[in-house]
Amino acid sequence: MEDVARRAGVSTATVSRTLRGLPNVSADTRGRVLAAAAELSYVVSPIASRLASRRTHTVGVVVPHAARWYFSKVVAGAEEVLREAGLDLLLYSLGDLSARTRFFDQLPLRRRVDAVLTVAMPLTEPEYEAVHTLGVPVVATGLRATGTHCVRIDDTGVMLTAVEHLAGLGHRRIGMISTYADQSMWLPVAHERRAGYLAGLAVTGLPVEPDLVVSVPFGVSGGERAMRRLMERPDPPSAVVAESDELAFGAVAAARRMGLAVPGDVSVVGIDDHDLSDVMDLTTVRQEVVEQGVQAGRMIVRAVQHPGEEPRELVLPTSLVVRGSTAPVAGSSP
Amino acid sequence: MEDVARRAGVSTATVSRTLRGLPNVSADTRGRVLAAAAELSYVVSPIASRLASRRTHTVGVVVPHAARWYFSKVVAGAEEVLREAGLDLLLYSLGDLSARTRFFDQLPLRRRVDAVLTVAMPLTEPEYEAVHTLGVPVVATGLRATGTHCVRIDDTGVMLTAVEHLAGLGHRRIGMISTYADQSMWLPVAHERRAGYLAGLAVTGLPVEPDLVVSVPFGVSGGERAMRRLMERPDPPSAVVAESDELAFGAVAAARRMGLAVPGDVSVVGIDDHDLSDVMDLTTVRQEVVEQGVQAGRMIVRAVQHPGEEPRELVLPTSLVVRGSTAPVAGSSP
DNA sequence: CCGTGCTTTGCAAGCGCTTACATACAGAGG
DNA sequence: CCTCTGTATGTAAGCGCTTGCAAAGCACGG
Numbered sequence: 117m118e119d120v121a122r123r124a125g126v127s128t129a130t131v132s133r134t135l136r137g138l139p140n141v142s143a144d145t146r147g148r149v150l151a152a153a154a155e156l157s158y159v160v161s162p163i164a165s166r167l168a169s170r171r172t173h174t175v176g177v178v179v180p181h182a183a184r185w186y187f188s189k190v191v192a193g194a195e196e197v198l199r200e201a202g203l204d205l206l207l208y209s210l211g212d213l214s215a216r217t218r219f220f221d222q223l224p225l226r227r228r229v230d231a232v233l234t235v236a237m238p239l240t241e242p243e244y245e246a247v248h249t250l251g252v253p254v255v256a257t258g259l260r261a262t263g264t265h266c267v268r269i270d271d272t273g274v275m276l277t278a279v280e281h282l283a284g285l286g287h288r289r290i291g292m293i294s295t296y297a298d299q300s301m302w303l304p305v306a307h308e309r310r311a312g313y314l315a316g317l318a319v320t321g322l323p324v325e326p327d328l329v330v331s332v333p334f335g336v337s338g339g340e341r342a343m344r345r346l347m348e349r350p351d352p353p354s355a356v357v358a359e360s361d362e363l364a365f366g367a368v369a370a371a372r373r374m375g376l377a378v379p380g381d382v383s384v385v386g387i388d389d390h391d392l393s394d395v396m397d398l399t400t401v402r403q404e405v406v407e408q409g410v411q412a413g414r415m416i417v418r419a420v421q422h423p424g425e426e427p428r429e430l431v432l433p434t435s436l437v438v439r440g441s442t443a444p445v446a447g448s449s450p
Numbered sequence: 451m452e453d454v455a456r457r458a459g460v461s462t463a464t465v466s467r468t469l470r471g472l473p474n475v476s477a478d479t480r481g482r483v484l485a486a487a488a489e490l491s492y493v494v495s496p497i498a499s500r501l502a503s504r505r506t507h508t509v510g511v512v513v514p515h516a517a518r519w520y521f522s523k524v525v526a527g528a529e530e531v532l533r534e535a536g537l538d539l540l541l542y543s544l545g546d547l548s549a550r551t552r553f554f555d556q557l558p559l560r561r562r563v564d565a566v567l568t569v570a571m572p573l574t575e576p577e578y579e580a581v582h583t584l585g586v587p588v589v590a591t592g593l594r595a596t597g598t599h600c601v602r603i604d605d606t607g608v609m610l611t612a613v614e615h616l617a618g619l620g621h622r623r624i625g626m627i628s629t630y631a632d633q634s635m636w637l638p639v640a641h642e643r644r645a646g647y648l649a650g651l652a653v654t655g656l657p658v659e660p661d662l663v664v665s666v667p668f669g670v671s672g673g674e675r676a677m678r679r680l681m682e683r684p685d686p687p688s689a690v691v692a693e694s695d696e697l698a699f700g701a702v703a704a705a706r707r708m709g710l711a712v713p714g715d716v717s718v719v720g721i722d723d724h725d726l727s728d729v730m731d732l733t734t735v736r737q738e739v740v741e742q743g744v745q746a747g748r749m750i751v752r753a754v755q756h757p758g759e760e761p762r763e764l765v766l767p768t769s770l771v772v773r774g775s776t777a778p779v780a781g782s783s784p
Numbered sequence: 785c786c787g788t789g790c791t792t793t794g795c796a797a798g799c800g801c802t803t804a805c806a807t808a809c810a811g812a813g814g
Numbered sequence: 815c816c817t818c819t820g821t822a823t824g825t826a827a828g829c830g831c832t833t834g835c836a837a838a839g840c841a842c843g844g
Contacts, residue, residue, distance in 0.1 A: 117830065127794045132832060142792060161561045163500045164830035167799050172497065182529060183740065188522035195516060195543055204540055209529055227495045336729050369729040392726055395670050395703040406517065451800065461824045466802060476822060498800035501829050 117160065123152035135160055174204040175416050176229040178219070178237060182209035185362065185390060186405055190235045190257055193409020194416070201417045203230070210237075220246045231255065231416050235409075238304045253419035257412045259304050260429075265419060267411045267430040271305050272312035274401040274434050275357065278385045279316025281399070281436055282355040286445040287383060290317070291328040291353035293342040293363045306331075309359050309387070328353055332363070339366020340373075347374055347382065354382060354445045361386035361393050361400055368396060368441060379443035389437055397440035404432055451494065457486035469494055508538040509750050510563040512553070512571060516543035519696065519724060520739055524569050524591055527743020528750070535751045537564070544571075554580045565589065565750050569743075572638045587753035591746045593638050594763075599753060601745045601764040605639050606646035608735040608768050609691065612719045613650025615733070615770055616689040620779040621717065624651070625662040625687035627676040627697045640665075643693050643721070662687055666697070673700020674707075681708055681716065688716060688779045695720035695727050695734055702730060702775060713777035723771055731774035738766055 121128045126145060134141050134149040141149075152158075166172055175198060179187040191207065198205050206229060210216045220243045225232065232247060236258030239247065244263075247254055254264040259271070282290050292313045297303045310329065317324055330345050332338035339358060343366065346352055358364035364386030371378050378384055386393065389402035411430055419425065455462045460479060468475050468483040475483075486492075500506055509532060513521040525541065532539050540563060544550045554577045559566065566581060570592030573581065578597075581588055588598040593605070616624050626647045631637045644663065651658055664679050666672035673692060677700065680686055692698035698720030705712050712718055720727065723736035745764055753759065 128831080129795080129833075130793060133793090136832090140792060145792080159560050161501075161830055163497060163506065163561070164799090165832070166497045167495075167501050167801085168830075168832040170799065170832090181526075183523050183526035185519075189517050192515075192517035192543060195541060196545070199542075206538055207525075207529060207541065208533075209526060211530070226493050227497070336726065340729075365726060365729045369731070392670065392699060395674075395699045396730075397703070462801080463803080463825080464823060467823090470802090474822065479822080495800055498829090499802070501831085502800075502802040504802090504829065 117158070119156055120149065120152045120158050123156065124148040132160075172204075172228055172230050173202060174206050174229045175231045175233055175420070176206045176208060176225040177233045177235065178208040178210060179235040180210050180216075180237060182207060186258075186360075186388070187235055189405040190409035190412065193406040193411075194233060194413040195409075197410055197413030198416065201413075201420075203417070203420065223247075223250065225250055230420050233257070233412055233416055235412075236305065253416070253423055255412050255415045255419060257408050260308075261427075263427060265415045265428050267408055267415060267432065269403045269408075269432050269434050271308035272315060274387050274403065275309045275312025275359075276316045276319065277401050277434070277436050278357045278387065279313055280320060281385060281438070282357065282383060282442065283316070283320035283322060285355070285383065285442060287353075287355040288322060288445070289325070289328065289351075289353040289355075290322065291330070291346045291356040293339055293346075293356060293358040293367055294329055294331045295334045295338065295359055295363070296331040306359060313357060334360070334363070336362055336366040336369070339363035340370035341366075343367035343370035344374065347371060347376060352382070355442070356382060356384050358384065358386045361388040361390035361398060364398055364400070364441075365390075365392070365396055368398065378441050380446065383442040383445075385442055393437075394439070399439045399442040400437050401434050402437045403434045408432060451492070453490055454483065454486045454492050457490065458482040466494075506538075506562055506564050507536060508540050508563045509565045509567055509754070510540045510542060510559040511567045511569065512542040512544060513569040514544050514550075514571060516541060520592075520694075520722070521569055523739040524743035524746070527740040527745075528567060528747040529743075531744055531747030532750065535747075535754075537751070537754065557581075557584065559584055564754050567591070567746055567750055569746075570639065587750070587757055589746050589749045589753060591742050594642075595761075597761060599749045599762050601742055601749060601766065603737045603742075603766050603768050605642035606649060608721050608737065609643045609646025609693075610650045610653065611735050611768070611770050612691045612721065613647055614654060615719060615772070616691065616717060616776065617650070617654035617656060619689070619717065619776060621687075621689040622656060622779070623659070623662065623685075623687040623689075624656065625664070625680045625690040627673055627680075627690060627692040627701060628663055628665045629668045629672065629693055629697070630665040640693060647691060668694070668697070670696055670700040670703075673697035674704040675700075677701035677704035678708065681705060681710060686716070689776070690716060690718050692718065692720045695722040695724035695732060698732055698734070698775075699724075699726070699730055702732065712775050714780065717776040717779075719776055727771075728773070733773045733776040734771050735768050736771045737768045742766060 117128050117131055121131045131149050134146050177191060181187055195205050210219055223246055229252060231253045234256045238259055256264050256266040259268055279290060294310050295306045330342045332342040346356060356367055358367055364384050367384050368378050371382055376382055386398050386400040389400045393400050451462050451465055455465045465483050468480050511525060515521055529539050544553055557580055563586060565587045568590045572593055590598050590600040593602055613624060628644050629640050664676045666676045680690060690701055692701055698718050701718050702712050705716055710716055720732050720734040723734045727734050
């Protein structure tokens with residue numbers, strides 16, 4: 117920077133101001149500085165500038181599992197807008213429980229970030245407090261959050277939509293594939309979607325049969341297991357809603373492997389509109405995952421610029437996508 | 451840090467040495483310092499330490515498309531080992547061509563990283579030079595690289611395996627779904643896999659029919675389009691290999707939508723063993739994608755610690771996974 | 785011609801660490 | 815008892831920026 121200053125015939129302070137686009141630099145000076153910087157192909161050292169300005173220009177993004185479809189989409193969406201805003205993104209993938217406890221114990225984000233983005237991470241009370249000792253704004257995606265900004269979808273609503281769709285096709289006995297807490301992650305979402313399922317039954321006047329809800333670990337193989345459990349019953353349901361498309365994929369596969377036709381013998385609907393849902397011909401309720409990341413990124417940027425604003429909540433719309441995995445119930449009037 | 455020093459009755463230099471685990475600190479002092487740090491719940495400021503030590507402790511990871519299956523897996527694998535080694539990971543998702551040119555023009559990694567990891571990014575000569583002006587070690591995954599470390603699979607070998615499998619089932623006319631350069635990404639991989647396909651034909655004594663190779667953009671819908679093109683021919687092939695599982699998914703879906711049974715009318719094999727390949731019942735050649743990330747991460751760590759070592763190349767094994775999308779050719783002896 | 789209020793620029797003190805170098809001290813060897 | 819090594823610690827000079835404050839320059843009205 118000193119070289120640039122010398123070449124432009126100004127002080128380093130002026131170079132600094134110019135390069136950061138501060139207003140109180142004359143056009144003439146600005147030109148000389150920019151020229152000098154270009155000639156020397158100089159870029160400021162972000163590290164030095166962070167130390168001096170006491171801002172990290174970094175946001176911590178913590179996800180349960182970076183490689184999963186949902187999370188990688190959200191992260192990709194957020195990455196784009198954060199980079200645009202000049203913020204670095206520090207990814208923490210918590211993976212298993214031990215990584216999670218270590219993370220919240222040691223809080224490696226201390227002194228490293230200006231904001232935190234949690235992606236579908238329900239925080240326990242102590243975890244919540246731990247994060248807040250960082251003293252930086254927090255934005256949550258993927259679930260309802262209190263006390264922080266958040267962007268999410270209507271998790272009960274999506275399930276309600278799914279059930280209504282099936283009921284509209286004449287299905288009277290609808291099973292649900294739910295998940296149980298894998299390390300207490302996702303818990304609230306599972307809960308809300310289950311509530312949506314129940315609400316759907318209520319709205320359409322169907323009876324609740326608790327045995328028709330089976331809970332499995334998240335993932336394709338969980339979906340398979342759940343489907344098998346449902347369809348091996350003496351009185352299997354004629355339709356099944358799954359908490360997510362990946363579970364639904366497993367369900368469809370399991371049904372076919374059991375010799376059942378989808379949707380002939382059983383209809384299946386998922387939630388997400390996963391990249392492969394079209395290929396699987398899966399009826400689903402679409403959510404815009406990348407968009408959630410983008411919006412979360414915008415919230416982060418706002419929060420970094422104006423800390424201490426009222427927590428804002430953004431609920432993104434969803435929509436039913438009807439494909440070939442659902443059909444009128446067998447035996448209904450043609 | 452000063453507070454810790456005072457509390458432990460030593461100088462900040464000693465605190466620094468202790469906290470970084472340098473050897474020349476007496477056990478007694480070490481204990482006092484650690485205790486003081488713990489009591490004050492002090493952690494060093496990574497930023498200050500980076501400025502003073504002139505090392506960023508950060509590695510730049512550049513990928514074409516962060517949200518895609520392959521890339522998010524590699525990144526997740528690398529993230530784990532880099533974090534373990536105390537290195538931050540700075541993700542650059544290049545997305546489209548304009549982002550890419552901007553990236554290599556401005557080189558935002560300047561003064562930011564101690565190493566670079568490129569994931570399945572064939573670099574043009576100028577791009578290669580640009581990256582090398584950073585003066586840091588570079589590791590490439592997903593393709594053969596010269597002049598830098600790299601971890602990859604045998605891209606011609608996987609395709610050879612796929613073709614041999616089909617030939618072994620009696621297929622004599624095997625189509626291939628290839629990709630064409632979307633922004634010159636992936637180019638070399640596509641090339642090598644096509645070479646593997648041709649090698650497979652040669653080895654099994656099958657004739658080359660250039661029309662049986664169709665190139666489409668990467669993705670499920672590309673696979674669909676390609677399959678339609680192949681199967682609408684007057685003389686469609688009895689089997690198809692796809693450059694990747696995602697293309698194969700599209701191919702299978704397209705076949706079914708055309709009323710063709712898989713594998714009854716046409717066998718399909720992919721490359722990857724994607725998370726959903728099992729559910730799609732797709733025969734494929736498995737590669738360990740997360741493991742590639744892990745190994746690349748290890749290489750990065752080594753390279754950061756011992757810069758200037760000979761470029762190393764690591765070729766990971768692959769294996770054929772036979773599922774239900776391939777069967778003996780119709781009309782062959784039962 | 786001088787005081788005022790702007791805008792533009794420079795000065796210099798940090799930001800919170802690391803590290804070369806100097807120092808102190810303890811035991812070993814003569 | 816004294817020098818010689820080697821280890822343990824302290825001193826202080828940076829690392830490369832930002833920024834509060836002061837100074838300088840300028841136009842303007844009185």
